[in-house]
Amino acid sequence: NLDLGFRYTDDHYSYNPGYTEDDYTMSTTTGLGLASPSAPKTKGNKTNRDSKALEIYLIDEISFGALTVTPGIRYTDVDYDYNLGETSISDTLLGVAASYDLDSNLLFAGVHEGHSLPGPTSSLTEETSLGFEIGVRSKGDTSIFYEVTYFNTQFDDMIVYPSVGAGNVSAESNVGEASTSGVEVLIGTALDMQGFRVPMEAALTFTTAEFDTTMSSSDDDAENRYDNATKGNKLPYIPDFQLNLRAGLEFDKLSTYLNYHWQDEVYVNGSNTVEITGFAAKLPDYGVLNWSAFYELTDNVTVFGKVANLTDEKYSVSDLPDGYRPGAPRVASLGLEFNF
Numbered sequence: 001n002l003d004l005g006f007r008y009t010d011d012h013y014s015y016n017p018g019y020t021e022d023d024y025t026m027s028t029t030t031g032l033g034l035a036s037p038s039a040p041k042t043k044g045n046k047t048n049r050d051s052k053a054l055e056i057y058l059i060d061e062i063s064f065g066a067l068t069v070t071p072g073i074r075y076t077d078v079d080y081d082y083n084l085g086e087t088s089i090s091d092t093l094l095g096v097a098a099s100y101d102l103d104s105n106l107l108f109a110g111v112h113e114g115h116s117l118p119g120p121t122s123s124l125t126e127e128t129s130l131g132f133e134i135g136v137r138s139k140g141d142t143s144i145f146y147e148v149t150y151f152n153t154q155f156d157d158m159i160v161y162p163s164v165g166a167g168n169v170s171a172e173s174n175v176g177e178a179s180t181s182g183v184e185v186l187i188g189t190a191l192d193m194q195g196f197r198v199p200m201e202a203a204l205t206f207t208t209a210e211f212d213t214t215m216s217s218s219d220d221d222a223e224n225r226y227d228n229a230t231k232g233n234k235l236p237y238i239p240d241f242q243l244n245l246r247a248g249l250e251f252d253k254l255s256t257y258l259n260y261h262w263q264d265e266v267y268v269n270g271s272n273t274v275e276i277t278g279f280a281a282k283l284p285d286y287g288v289l290n291w292s293a294f295y296e297l298t299d300n301v302t303v304f305g306k307v308a309n310l311t312d313e314k315y316s317v318s319d320l321p322d323g324y325r326p327g328a329p330r331v332a333s334l335g336l337e338f339n340f
Helices: none
Strands: 001-011 023-027 029-038 049-060 062-064 068-082 085-102 105-116 127-138 144-160 172-193 197-211 240-252 254-263 286-296 303-309 316-318 331-338
Touching: none
Parallel strands: none
Antiparallel strands: 001 049, 023 029, 049 068, 062 068, 068 085, 085 105, 105 127, 127 144, 144 172, 172 197, 197 240, 240 254, 254 286, 286 303, 303 331
16 A cells, blocks of 8 residues: 655745844834834845755555554655755655554554755754654553553754744754654543543653763853753653543534643743743743533534633743743634534
């Protein structure tokens, strides 16, 4: 069972010397303010820029009775034509997945390569990764459904680019090696009562995400998110533990659900200890409760109501790009869904 596909993109960038970019300031007392409008930029040595990219993939699904094997290959070729010269990058990625049918259960596993390409004017090494997963899930009509998965991904030559949103990274660079691994567990059931059902579901994710090499510090005054990261330190913004709980009531035409998501505290920099411009090295854990309800007016029309962050929890989700960023407050919505 063969699947062959391709994607071709041709991007052209024309420099606009009349483009302006205003400067803004961020203050803890006055908030966001315009510092000064900018004058049109000069063209300098910037010229038109072109890039052409071709990707081709081939997947084959092969069945041997209860065993199904799915190998795949992807070829990538990118040509950049910038004012600093021409650059070409090409590589081939391999992957294979497999599943084994055990009547009421399904065993599955996979190994796949990945990449992130450096930019056209960059001297960086291509970022590569190797991901592996193995697990088991229930199948068929069972009163309790579940899935348990172990995952592991190794990153080599991780690429970061200068960006305020990336945490004041001062220069593009390969920051080294890292790895993520963990276990995902999903379990659920639906209780049949007289006249209604009670679906319940719990999902848990345990993750270990670490630097596998020691990062070198930047030489400028701006704090680099990867400065002072040593082997074994945790990667920023990846929680060790996440939990999602969902329960509801389902009647003939009416259904309503509560969904609770909680995630562990996270580090915001590679050092795991250094405060950045007055901000703590960690963001605390938080939990958010959401509610939703649906009522079928007809076979094709459903009215729904939703309230996100039902308890109006106040929490921080980031300290990028410049200061703490709060999570969404309580948001209510009402709507109609039409099926044609």
